[in-house]
Amino acid sequence: MALALIPCSAQTARAAADSARARHVIVISVDGLHESDLEAYIANHATSTLAKFVNEGASYSNAHTPFPSDSFPGLTAIMTGAHPRSAGVYYDDSWNRSLLPAGTTSCAGVAPGVEVTYFEQLDIDLNSIDAGSGVGDLSTFAAIRQNIYKMSQQARDAIDPKQLPVEPATCQPVYPHTYLRVNTIFEVAKAHGLHTAWSDKHVAYDLVNGPSGTGVDDLFAPEINSLVPTDTLDGLPTPYGAGDDWTKDNLYTQFYDSLKVQAVLNWAHGGDHDGTPNPAGAPAIYGMNFQTVSTAQKLNFS
Numbered sequence: 001m002a003l004a005l006i007p008c009s010a011q012t013a014r015a016a017a018d019s020a021r022a023r024h025v026i027v028i029s030v031d032g033l034h035e036s037d038l039e040a041y042i043a044n045h046a047t048s049t050l051a052k053f054v055n056e057g058a059s060y061s062n063a064h065t066p067f068p069s070d071s072f073p074g075l076t077a078i079m080t081g082a083h084p085r086s087a088g089v090y091y092d093d094s095w096n097r098s099l100l101p102a103g104t105t106s107c108a109g110v111a112p113g114v115e116v117t118y119f120e121q122l123d124i125d126l127n128s129i130d131a132g133s134g135v136g137d138l139s140t141f142a143a144i145r146q147n148i149y150k151m152s153q154q155a156r157d158a159i160d161p162k163q164l165p166v167e168p169a170t171c172q173p174v175y176p177h178t179y180l181r182v183n184t185i186f187e188v189a190k191a192h193g194l195h196t197a198w199s200d201k202h203v204a205y206d207l208v209n210g211p212s213g214t215g216v217d218d219l220f221a222p223e224i225n226s227l228v229p230t231d232t233l234d235g236l237p238t239p240y241g242a243g244d245d246w247t248k249d250n251l252y253t254q255f256y257d258s259l260k261v262q263a264v265l266n267w268a269h270g271g272d273h274d275g276t277p278n279p280a281g282a283p284a285i286y287g288m289n290f291q292t293v294s295t296a297q298k299l300n301f302s
Contacts, residue, residue, distance in 0.1 A: 026264070027198075027287035029078060031071055032294035035061055066090075072118060072207070075200070075289065079184045079208050088181040092119045092204065099165035099174060107171035114165045118176050118204040120225040124160045129226040129246075129256075131158035131203045140231045141255065148222055148259055149266075149274035155203035155221040156213075176207035177215075184208055185285060186215030194284035197267045199260040201225075201291060217283070220263045220273040224291060228252050246291075253295040260288045 039061075042051040066073045066084045072092035073084050084090045094116050100107055101114045124132025135150035137143040152158065156175055164173035186196045187210040198208055198216050201224040209215040225245045233251055246256040263273035270281040 024282055025285045029289045030293050031291055032297045080182045082182045093117050100168050102165055103162045104166040107168050116165050119202055122159045122163045122204050123223055124158050127227045129222045131223045133158045140229045141233055153218040155219045156206040158203045176204050177209040177213045180207055180211055184210035184215050187212055189285050190215055195280035197283040197286035199263050199288035218273050222259055247295050250296050253292045257290050257292050264288050
């Protein structure tokens with residue numbers, strides 16, 4: 001599910017009483033939040049913020065995800081408006097008959113055909129929540145809160161190019177944003193001189209930069225499938241220990257999502273994802289993906 005939140009009343013817009021245009025749009029995607037889930041939640045929480053969004057905004061209850069339904073092609077559809085056939089993105093793990101195997105450096109005579117793995121496989125260090133960015137101590141939950149925001153504003157800085165498929169014509173690695181065949185809403189915004197930002201679960205979401213590679217000014221993407229610390233989470237015991245990632249316990253996922261929420265709040269207050277003031281102010285288009293609902297649905301406890 002995705003919500004586009006704008007700071008103006010839909011009723012005002014419908015009445016055309018105010019011609020002022022929204023200056024900021026926040027896009028929130030929630031993995032696993034089906035239309036039926038949203039309806040049930042609103043029915044039981046009639047005064048909630050989500051209920052207000054639906055009741056005062058526009059609700060597309062008959063919208064459908066691309067098939068197969070998954071995070072990567074789903075977000076691609078939201079950010080481009082394109083069908084997978086047009087976007088060229090069907091899944092985050094697919095076979096491409098034209099590109100060369102990852103790590104190819106001498107392309108002459110190499111037979112095309114490669115598994116394209118645009119998920120945690122691309123990380124410099126897939127066991128680290130900073131994807132191998134080298135931000136410093138990440139051995140405890142407190143250390144993560146302290147240091148994770150030192151990650152680069154460009155997620156692809158933590159991508160290992162040796163894990164990328166190779167374009168035979170240039171013998172160069174194909175980054176996720178290059179793989180995409182159509183532009184993104186971020187690129188449209190940038191073309192009009194607007195500031196943009198996004199937060200997601202893998203550095204492979206460099207994809208949202210679009211073919212230009214410059215659609216998102218600040219792309220914060222801590223690795224969700226990295227290993228969790230061995231200490232306790234805010235003093236609370238957790239069912240799993242070292243060796244498990246942030247999706248194996250819903251408490252872990254909530255903590256993980258909270259890191260991205262803080263980045264969004266920092267953007268909303270006119271900063272970069274680390275809170276450093278940005279002269280451009282709050283982005284015109286920004287937001288994040290939530291994983292907590294998806295984790296809660298998949299686990300037999302939460």
